[in-house]
Amino acid sequence: MTTLRSVKGMKDYLPKEVPAYRRIEEAFARVMQRSGFREMRTPIVEPTALFVRAIGEVTDVVEKEMYSFQHHDEALTLRPEGTAGVVRAYLQNNLGNDEPVTKVFYQGAMFRAERTQRGRYRQFHQLGAEVFGDPSPAADADLLVTLVVFLREIGVSSPEVILGSIGGKATRAAFRESLVDFLTPKLATMSEESKRRILTNPLRILDSKHPGDRAACEGAPSILDVLDADDQSHFDALRRYLDALAVPYRVDRGLVRGLDYYSRTLFEIKGATEKLGAGDTLLGGGRYDGLVEELGGRATPAIGFAAGLERLVIATEENVAPPRIDVFVASEGAVGRALALANELRSHGISVECDGRGASVKAQLRRANAVDARFAIVLGDREVSDGVADLKDLAARTSTSVALSGMAAAAKAGLEGPPAAGEQAVSS
Numbered sequence: 001m002t003t004l005r006s007v008k009g010m011k012d013y014l015p016k017e018v019p020a021y022r023r024i025e026e027a028f029a030r031v032m033q034r035s036g037f038r039e040m041r042t043p044i045v046e047p048t049a050l051f052v053r054a055i056g057e058v059t060d061v062v063e064k065e066m067y068s069f070q071h072h073d074e075a076l077t078l079r080p081e082g083t084a085g086v087v088r089a090y091l092q093n094n095l096g097n098d099e100p101v102t103k104v105f106y107q108g109a110m111f112r113a114e115r116t117q118r119g120r121y122r123q124f125h126q127l128g129a130e131v132f133g134d135p136s137p138a139a140d141a142d143l144l145v146t147l148v149v150f151l152r153e154i155g156v157s158s159p160e161v162i163l164g165s166i167g168g169k170a171t172r173a174a175f176r177e178s179l180v181d182f183l184t185p186k187l188a189t190m191s192e193e194s195k196r197r198i199l200t201n202p203l204r205i206l207d208s209k210h211p212g213d214r215a216a217c218e219g220a221p222s223i224l225d226v227l228d229a230d231d232q233s234h235f236d237a238l239r240r241y242l243d244a245l246a247v248p249y250r251v252d253r254g255l256v257r258g259l260d261y262y263s264r265t266l267f268e269i270k271g272a273t274e275k276l277g278a279g280d281t282l283l284g285g286g287r288y289d290g291l292v293e294e295l296g297g298r299a300t301p302a303i304g305f306a307a308g309l310e311r312l313v314i315a316t317e318e319n320v321a322p323p324r325i326d327v328f329v330a331s332e333g334a335v336g337r338a339l340a341l342a343n344e345l346r347s348h349g350i351s352v353e354c355d356g357r358g359a360s361v362k363a364q365l366r367r368a369n370a371v372d373a374r375f376a377i378v379l380g381d382r383e384v385s386d387g388v389a390d391l392k393d394l395a396a397r398t399s400t401s402v403a404l405s406g407m408a409a410a411a412k413a414g415l416e417g418p419p420a421a422g423e424q425a426v427s428s
């Protein structure tokens with residue numbers, strides 16, 4: 001029988017890797033809460049129509065990358081991103097009625113059938129946030145400074161904000177025309193996809209990696225040159241706030257992003273790291289002032305972002321040690337009592353591994369070392385009848401005789417003391 005393997009592009013997160021992920025998830029929750037965001041969770045499966053309407057029909061994600069399926073009479077899709085679901089939930093649960101400004105963050109698995117490479121997977125995880133109800137450039141600046149603080153806190157040493165503006169609807173329509181005029185004479189050397197997109201979604205061509213498209217886009221007009229007065233003053237104010245907050249950024253005149261729903265502010269953050277190669281964008285986001293209305297709500301300005309958790313792990317690549325086992329309880333016959341002792345210690349907040357396999361004491365103590373336990377206790381019939389057992393300090397190679405009734409207190413005291421580095425003997 002052939003052994004089954006995980007789906008292409010979907011990886012396992014092994015026990016030795018997960019602490020690095022958890023460290024970042026916890027830092028994210030901490031930093032976002034400090035900036036007034038509250039966590040929310042939405043389903044992994046949503047109606048396909050939600051993503052088609054929110055992300056846009058003529059986008060890479062919707063055209064090629066969604067995991068969609070029919071379940072009875074429902075067309076469903078594994079979420080490829082988080083914003084559409086959060087906006088749906090915001091509307092469905094009337095979150096905007098509770099407070100004029102709603103700030104939420106989320107984390108979870110996303111699915112896109114992309115070509116896989118380092119930092120690009122078909123199941124990946126995003127950390128994201130959305131702010132509803134605040135049109136001000138101050139909201140944009142506050143979100144960006146929060147993200148820079150988060151990235152620094154997890155060890156991305158020089159996060160660089162890349163900033164652009166895509167204007168409002170009117171600006172985009174005017175820009176679209178001038179871009180089509182600019183690109184049309186160059187169509188012959190462009191990709192088949194762009195030949196199609198020039199009719200459906202020409203802005204996306206600016207984002208193409210195809211060499212012919214890249215060459216054709218050289219010298220293309222920038223949307224920054226045609227912003228209307230309101231878009232321009234929004235962008236200028238955001239830049240002034242970022243300067244005042246000492247957030248490092250550079251303006252990219254050609255920045256466009258993969259999803260259709262953006263308006264005005266667009267941004268990406270890259271980390272100064274070689275580790276990610278082509279997929280070096282740690283996070284991306286922007287303002288989407290029209291999306292809530294498009295999905296059936298009242299006109300509500302909004303801004304959000306999403307970061308790729310896997311990329312943050314690669315970029316920080318910190319060796320995060322797995323949590324240690326505090327006490328290893330080995331048993332020599334008295335398995336039931338060993339289990340009871342282990343659980344009593346656990347009830348005091350001590351992490352305990354208990355070995356009831358019936359293996360030799362030597363084999364059990366080898367395991368204690370393998371799991372990097374700090375202390376070990378061997379519980380046999382004699383210890384049970386005496387009510388006393390040795391608490392072995394595995395690092396200092398010393399042991400103390402302790403009454404079983406006082407074992408939790410003794411273990412706690414040992415754990416709270418200075419870490420044994422071999423030279424610190426706990427005298428018996």
Ligand code: AMP
Nearest residue numbers: 119120121124281282283284306307308
């Ligand atoms: P997007 O939702 O496309 O704006 O992506 C936001 C962030 O999610 C990117 O900057 C990446 O860090 C991450 N991301 C997007 N697609 C993938 C993927 N296929 N695998 C891993 N991370 C991804």
